[in-house]
Amino acid sequence: MTETEENIIEVKNLVKKFGNFTANDNLCFEVKKSEIFGFLGANGAGKTTAIKILSGLLFPTSGKVMVAGYDVYKHRNIIKKNIGYMSQGFSLYEDLTVKENIEFYAGIYGLRSKEIKFRFAELVEKLGIQDMQKEFVKSLPLGWKQKIAFSVAIFHKPKLVFLDEPTSGVDPITRRQFWDLIYEAVENDITVFITTHYLDEAEYCDRISIMVDGRIDALGTPAELKQEFNAKNMDEVFVKLVRNNNLQNE
Amino acid sequence: MRILYRLILKEFKQIFRNKIMLPVIFIIPFIQTIILVYSATLELKNSDITIIDMDKSMISANLISKFQASPFFKVELMSYNEKEISDALLKDKTKAILIIPKDFEKNLRSGIPVKILLNLNAIDSQSSGLINIYVGQTVLGIFKDFKPFLSKIDLEQQMPKVDIRPSYWYNQNLNFKFFMLPGILTILVSMIGIFLTSFNIVREKEMGTIEQINVTPIEKWQFLTGKLLPFVLIGIFDLTIGLLFGIFMFDLPFEGSVYTMFIFTILFLIAGIGIGLLIADFSNTLQQSMFMLLFFFLIFILMGGTFTAVESMPDWAQAINVVNPMYYYMRVVRSILLKGSGVLDLIKDFWALLVYGITTVFVAVWAYRKTV
Structure with missing residues (x-):
């Protein structure tokens, strides 16, 4: 039980198969409360599949998966109350304004109008979007869409938020701003589970796992991994891991 | 209830902002009514x-x-x-x-x-x-x-030995428009209900927003009811306007009570939309849902007695009509308008549509998957 209290995610021998294809091959890892957990891997390594299982969008084939203290087989709806999720694709309604999107999703989580109003005023203040709140999402630049999607994902104050490549396609400055939001969320006791292709972003994480071909081939803090692979930066760690794997396959 | 309110509010906002859907829902049906009622005639002339x-x-x-x-x-x-x-x-x-x-x-x-x-x-x-x-x-x-x-x-x-002098009840002059107009109204109402609901959900699948909905703790019935109710309301609205149109432009008789009409329209819309929801459950793209919908819709229209007499169909075809919501509604609408039937006169159709609606919506909710 003490373990569960410390770990917000516990995954043991998670396997997910699509027909003959094994997307997640015996994954084992834990995510601690209030840490930033980086989930890295090449395209098609199985990251999104794992995220979907953790957030209750997919059923695992086998293995034990506990999220926020609940079993994903049995208590998916309780888990859903406790997590936020920002997908690769766009989760915002393009034909609704920023304000309407937030009101809608917050309403679905069961927040009361008063509470929504209060939190929204805070958010507007924090992001400085006084002028933007009544604009349609489709007219916003990509970077803003992503910042707002993130705000939607944590608006109901979940214990844990899953971010699936939240910063892909945006400029370095916006990415920097996005990470400020992530740090702020962590300060508010929200655990962050993030996948990314930017390896410099991996350095911002407390711990990282690297997936190759459906397996987790490396797991540790950025410093530990760099030491283990005798690499100067995460880039090198990643390349070495993936190249090793390719050599083995040949 | 709060959640449902948010869902419905959002649907209406989106519908009223859509520059193509808005006229499809509120203008095109009436243009169609006028064109079809005047042109689609089985009377022989010239x-x-x-x-x-x-x-x-x-x-x-x-x-x-x-x-x-x-x-x-x-x-x-x-x-x-x-x-x-x-x-x-x-x-x-x-x-x-x-x-x-x-x-x-x-x-x-x-x-x-x-x-x-x-x-x-x-x-x-x-x-x-x-x-x-x-x-x-x-x-x-x-x-x-x-x-x-x-x-x-x-x-x-x-010459015929028996001189038959027909007396046509409920439509004395065999006014073809009185036959067609309810039929066309039924088609329009069901099209809006079935197609729009289905497309609406499938569109969320295509846009990816459904994934965001599915990670929330929202109950399946809440989500689907939030999709169903707006289109029931729109369907009733369209029918009302269509009837007023018929009454004032074509002297369509309205013998029955307005409330009987609304009871049956709500039941029919729920049944029809239930089918739309079911189809949305099983399709991932608009194309898939479009073809499934057309398939069902054509059968419903052509077999439901909109244009042809159900009684002259072979027995097996009439048996299929048991699962055709249009068959019940078509009869009901004509009876209410021309004959002035009340709910008690149409009690069999009432139960049929009620059971139909509950079943389709129930199955649609059951079959909806919050997992991908």
Whole structure:
């Protein structure tokens, strides 16, 4: 039980198969409360599949998966109350304004109008979007869409938020701003589970796992991994891991 | 309830902002009603008929003028030429060719049975059947007119022994518009209900927003009810406008009560939308849902009695209609409008639609997967 209290995610021998294809091959890892957990891997390594299982969008084939203290087989709806999720694709309604999107999703989580109003005023203040709140999402630049999607994902104050490549396609400055939001969320006791292709972003994480071909081939803090692979930066760690794997396959 | 309110609010905002959907829902149905009610008629008017008079007698001339005077026919005369006859039918110059044989009058007067040949273009079997009946009646009319001259023949034999005088209840003049208008309204209402609901959900699948909904703790029934209710309301709105249109533009009678109409419309919309929800459950793209919807919709319309009489369908086809919500609603709408039936008169249809609606919505909720 003490373990569960410390770990917000516990995954043991998670396997997910699509027909003959094994997307997640015996994954084992834990995510601690209030840490930033980086989930890295090449395209098609199985990251999104794992995220979907953790957030209750997919059923695992086998293995034990506990999220926020609940079993994903049995208590998916309780888990859903406790997590936020920002997908690769766009989760915002393009034909609704920023304000309407937030009101809608917050309403679905069961927040009361008063509470929504209060939190929204805070958010507007924090992001400085006084002028933007009544604009349609489709007219916003990509970077803003992503910042707002993130705000939607944590608006109901979940214990844990899953971010699936939240910063892909945006400029370095916006990415920097996005990470400020992530740090702020962590300060508010929200655990962050993030996948990314930017390896410099991996350095911002407390711990990282690297997936190759459906397996987790490396797991540790950025410093530990760099030491283990005798690499100067995460880039090198990643390349070495993936190249090793390719050599083995040949 | 709060969650449902948020869902419905969002749906209406999106519908009212969509510059294409808005006219589809609120304007096009009425343009369609006007066009279809005026044009889609099964009444026979101004049918081209070619008459070849080989007798050139007084009676034959009289027969021709009878045809010419009839509102049902547009007469053209032709002389006998086999090639021209087949040409005229082949090239669609005429719908029917009536040949009055030589010695028509002479034989009639001397009591010899006469034969008139009617060649019909039966590609459209419905109208050729009608032409046949009308021609027969016109020819029989001639016998009556010339009765004094034809004393030698036994008229009793030539004419129907029983004089049937039909009295058409509930639509005394057999006004075709009174038959079509409820049918067209039903189609419009169900199209809006079934298609829009289904497309709406599938669109969320295509846009990816459904994934965001699925990671929330929202209950499946809440989500689907949030999709169903807005379109029930829109369907009722469209029907109301359509009925007002019919009443004021086409003098459509409204014998029954408004509240009976609404009860059945709500039941029908829930049943129809239930099917739309089910189809949305099983399709991932608009294309898939479009084809599934069209498949069901065509069967529903064509078998439901909108244009044709259900009673004349084979038994197995009538059995299929048990699962056709349009079959119940179509009958109900016509009965309420023309006959003034109340809920108790239509209690069987009431139960059928109620059970249908509950079942489809229930199955749709059950089959909806929050997992991908």
